[in-house]
Amino acid sequence: MYKKILQDIKDEIEPLFEQGQVANYIPALANVNPNKFAMSVYLLDGSYYGIGDIEDKFSIQSISKVFTFTQSMGIYGEELHKRLGLEPSGNPFNSLIRLENEDGIPRNPFINSGAIVLADMLVSKYKKSASDEILKYIKNVSDNDDILYNEAVYKSEKVSGYRNYALVNMMKSFKNIKNHTADVMSTYFKHCSIEMNTKELSRSMLFLANHGIDPITNKKFLTSSQSKRVSAVMLTCGHYDASGDFAFRVGLPGKSGVGGGIVAIIPGKMSVCVYSPKLNSKGNSLIGTKALELFTTKTGLSIF
Amino acid sequence: MYKKILQDIKDEIEPLFEQGQVANYIPALANVNPNKFAMSVYLLDGSYYGIGDIEDKFSIQSISKVFTFTQSMGIYGEELHKRLGLEPSGNPFNSLIRLENEDGIPRNPFINSGAIVLADMLVSKYKKSASDEILKYIKNVSDNDDILYNEAVYKSEKVSGYRNYALVNMMKSFKNIKNHTADVMSTYFKHCSIEMNTKELSRSMLFLANHGIDPITNKKFLTSSQSKRVSAVMLTCGHYDASGDFAFRVGLPGKSGVGGGIVAIIPGKMSVCVYSPKLNSKGNSLIGTKALELFTTKTGLSIF
Amino acid sequence: MYKKILQDIKDEIEPLFEQGQVANYIPALANVNPNKFAMSVYLLDGSYYGIGDIEDKFSIQSISKVFTFTQSMGIYGEELHKRLGLEPSGNPFNSLIRLENEDGIPRNPFINSGAIVLADMLVSKYKKSASDEILKYIKNVSDNDDILYNEAVYKSEKVSGYRNYALVNMMKSFKNIKNHTADVMSTYFKHCSIEMNTKELSRSMLFLANHGIDPITNKKFLTSSQSKRVSAVMLTCGHYDASGDFAFRVGLPGKSGVGGGIVAIIPGKMSVCVYSPKLNSKGNSLIGTKALELFTTKTGLSIF
């Protein structure tokens, strides 16, 4: 059944390939093939369905924030919320406006400022090995050793990520960054530059669809309650200021990245990942969003 | 089972009655007994469980926005979205700030400005009988003829609702209000002044837990897709700038009113309503939120 | 000398008549002849120079705020500043944004919200005769009985001034309006609809160029200190969010109106008024601003 559904989706999204814009703020991202498309479905019982360029690795970018959020939650628990909120911001992902009026406390972990605070918390915990520990964690939840970050993307963001430097300095001025801004930003840019394909990403999120426990390895990463809460934040904040629209159209907790990937969770059932590098005006994969909308329509799966 | 759970919840929330503040912006709301508590659970099969002051009617206030939203969606469908958005606003329920920068288009139907646009659309459709038609619709989805608005609350809001008059005039200046502001506001204040009890409210929302169809009368109010979408908006926007927190703690689509009521939907299963008039700093029932959090914890029910 | 300067200015601004837009938000203003031009110079010794359509009356609009500000200052003195500030707002004249974050206290008396607070204070003082008393005051400072408000402009603004109704209701919700909003707005719209010509307006402001005392009638309207302060507020706030630009180019305290008039004060020397109905993007007379810039350049008069 899923095989046919994926094929139908692929056929239906074909005419949309003209639309959207590949992210162009760094050359390493601008050079991808704009017509790539992949979609992967991983069920809790371990069965897997994929279509398109499912072996092609791409820059996961902001999807990595799900990993640092769950990793930090595992370490810090509720204490996390002293340093970042859980509310949709209603502003673009890189906005500084609310920070200035809200004492440098980011609205949620999925806007850039929030993820930078998470990076700071992981640097506080792991010092110089923070980046290594993040990668190790991602390999662990993915049950996959073949995950790397892309040096060119990392360096490119490091030299040109002015808006993110503005964010970290703003929060530092409010004392909501505890470590050296350079160390925090290296860690942040590094995890954003990690590359994975849709098969790997759908695999990596299975624990969020299964109460915090990987259904295949049985490793426990979060409590059931924490896992539910991560999903709730993905639903309300996972797509920046298009989160409401995504919830409205797709009806699933999800997280997008500017590299063109989107992962979505169907609690108790499966994890889905889609990839297509052209973005809509809000910075989310245009075709990816459409494909997920078709997927929930065709399968009748939704949390609502 | 639900009987015991409701009793346990009631026992556990007892110590919280000291906290919070009854809404005091109009006398009619300030005079309620602050220690009232009621909780009702209505299952799709028609079975019902309740505890506390379940017969006591209270002012449903913003919960009425769910009714005008579904009623307008039934009439206007997707066209609705030309005049209001679907995104969490990240601002208080009565904020004018975004309106000024976003051409008078409200962020979503559940902040005051959004609901005022809905009232305007219903006035465009039903002219002078808009208020009657809204009440008729609510009676219809509730399968209950014994629903009235409270004249004193209505009049009180009409003479003192300055912030709401500011909102409607602001949107009128952007031509996003088509009728006379006085007619629109009468309609808006009237549906906010409707009184219902938790039993009636939980009954009235059953169609949203059942793909748009009342499971008892079999009347169809929305398509399955529309019903899902209403739930999505309730989840992302139902509690103003505490919507993320509610999703995080409770994990259900819900809508609160400043009168102290909250309704929540468990898709495919039931509708729950709780009432307690003391509010937290965001204007949502303090004990009501806690009771729903306990309910999802104890039952394990959540959409995530 | 002034005769020649005025003639030179008229010649130089000729090529600019193609530019700008007549105010069109009410029909009564949109119907004026866009090519009108008048400029009047009134010296403290009573000598007068004029060029162009100096007998043509036009809608003084926001210039009337100078009169209600000085009238209120005469009545309330420093107490005024409990209810409105003295700072440039940095926002458009009709913005509600700061009001929401600053407890309904307008930034200064020359943005709409500030002038509406002044109208409220004058209604508190004069009740039903507030409009009459304002007109009487203007006749008094002008030493001229032939000043009227325009009924058509007044009514037009009264039925369509939604943004101003939004402002008054917003401030009323913060309790910074003490009287009925309808009474306040009638008073406000009435004084905005007053009609005067450049000769009359330049005459009316002479007391501000002479330490608060009319140099011809010797009537005292303000103390020397109050008169200086009014000029300071005109300089920093007299042209909305183009006040800095006006100070930079013209270098005189001034006040513009959307009807196309601008008055400027040269302390200790004279009062100047210019009229041309086409406006720049900030809502100030395009040619009027240019004419005043030329006037200060040619005469070498400036406060700096």
Add this chain to the structure above:
Amino acid sequence: MYKKILQDIKDEIEPLFEQGQVANYIPALANVNPNKFAMSVYLLDGSYYGIGDIEDKFSIQSISKVFTFTQSMGIYGEELHKRLGLEPSGNPFNSLIRLENEDGIPRNPFINSGAIVLADMLVSKYKKSASDEILKYIKNVSDNDDILYNEAVYKSEKVSGYRNYALVNMMKSFKNIKNHTADVMSTYFKHCSIEMNTKELSRSMLFLANHGIDPITNKKFLTSSQSKRVSAVMLTCGHYDASGDFAFRVGLPGKSGVGGGIVAIIPGKMSVCVYSPKLNSKGNSLIGTKALELFTTKTGLSIF
């Protein structure tokens, strides 16, 4: 006459020494003697009057922005305004909010972001010797070789000026900074750390009181028109979001620094400088502002 006036002012401000707060964001500023007071008056004819600690050098901080503004204006003329505005911002001196909504173009040269753009323009012009050229310019307008920057203050701001790093990175993301952010910030922090006393500062601004020409050395730094314009910007923007209040109370173009200094210009007559390190809530010298208010009251000097 001025001697007696200065003595009277000193007596009258005595009781205020309890109020206000010394700037404490860097240790080098926090360690000053809070009871210092000095006031200097320099007339165009070269006569000088001073009282108090007139030989004590202090950190001129933001007063240095007047020098970089006039220096840049001399180099770039009107072209300057492509990269920064001339309007009061209505926001605190270090706010990022408007930058985000206005494409990284600062409102005016006297808020931090504006002065950072000026530093960038001077780095574009002078490359590595920008700091030297700024110091040379200040010595030149001051006719004084004994002016130095304070290494400790400079280093202290360089390691802790997070908010300023946020500003420069924000503007860099909008491409309104052309050089390396580190070079720009070194230049900016260096000129802010310059130390002068009130005698030197009052001397240094004489050219602005004399149409751009130093009345003693006869060196020309600005055209008459440019000089007027600098004064206009000082009046409307010289005291951040207290500029209107300063214009209202003092009625002179002026510029304050967080080190406790304020300079003011009386066009055609003199330059005045006052120093007292305790600040009011807006970051301007509390006693300095009061002393200047007394000065204009006692002398009757004002531009209005």
